[in-house]
Amino acid sequence: MYGIVLSRRDFREADQVISILTAEEGKREYIARGVKKIVSKNTSHLEPATLISFGIAEGKKEWSYLTNVQPVESFFHLRQSLPTLHIIGYSLDALLVMLKEGEHDSDIYQFFISYLRFLDQQSVVNILLLDAFLIKLFSHLGYHPSLDACVVCEKSYKDIGLEFLSASEQKPGFYFAGGGVICVSCKIEKQRIGEIIYPCGIKEINTLRFLLASSWQDIFSFLLAEEEYKLVHKLIYEFMLYHSERKWEDWGNITF
Ligand SMILES: [Zn+2]
Incomplete structure (x- = not known):
């Protein structure tokens, strides 16, 4: 089988539990025997963010x-680069x-x-790549933000802009x-009945569309003013908090 190591943690005396994103079975956990012994030949291959091939032996218990x-x-x-490692660490998490x-x-x-291949080729990275990774990941997981029309009245993206x-x-x-963009009139209506709407300008909608549709290279080359970055980052961060049960560290505060 093929898979990318996501994490490793100590288990029993000399073993570790290795979490792997496998090509065929999604995320799985396996025991690596004896990896804490220095002589183990498996140790260095099991670093997180390594693509490995491996076999499996079924154990007696689970x-x-x-x-x-x-x-x-x-x-x-x-x-080799701390900023890249930081981005990878967050992405693995x-x-x-x-x-x-x-x-x-x-x-x-x-x-x-x-994503790993792209980052591996870069000598410098920017934090927007992490924002893009996370919104793309959530989109893959079924939380694709709806950006083409108002999610309440179906007013088109263009008409939302005109309004x-x-x-x-x-x-x-x-x-x-x-699950997505809401026009000004529907926003006012929803807020009136106490629903929470996050403010989101046309520029942020455009940037989100771009991040979801573009290659890593295009995202890396994309020029975004600091103020605009902050707005779209906050939106992605809040979106992620809304759709997961965990409190995430705000990666927007990391300075490279
Ligand atoms: Zn509407």
Whole structure:
């Protein structure tokens, strides 16, 4: 089997539990025997964010054991830069928390490999790549933000823009419970009955569309003013908090 190591943690005397995003079976946990002994030949291949091939031996109890671990891609370069390591660490954490055990999705596997390969080729990175990774990941997981029309009245994206320009100068919004963009009129109506709408301008909607649709290279080259970055980042962060049961550290405060 093939898989990318997501994490390793100590288990019993000399063993570790290795969490792997496998090509065929989604996220799975296996025991690596004796990896805490310095002589173990498996140790270095089991670093998080390594693509490995491996065999499995079924154990007596509920655990399966890793056998014959071979490195396929080590992504050596991305381990040389602290900002990249920080981005990878956060991304691995998001996968660990959000993926369900044994739920197969080859898209997510390929998506993560393409991301690692891209980061491995860069000597510098920017934090927008992490924002893009997270919104793309949530979109893969079924939380694709609806950005083409108002999620309440179905007013088109174009008409949402016109309404914003002509009338109130009020921003449209992002309606988390509704799964996407909401026009100014529906926003006012929803807020009147006490629903929470996150303010979201046309620029942020455009940036979100771009992040969801673009390649890693295009996202990396994308020029975004600091103020605009903050707005779209906050939106992605709040979106992520809304759709997961965990409190996430705000990665927007990391300075490179
Ligand atoms: Zn509407």
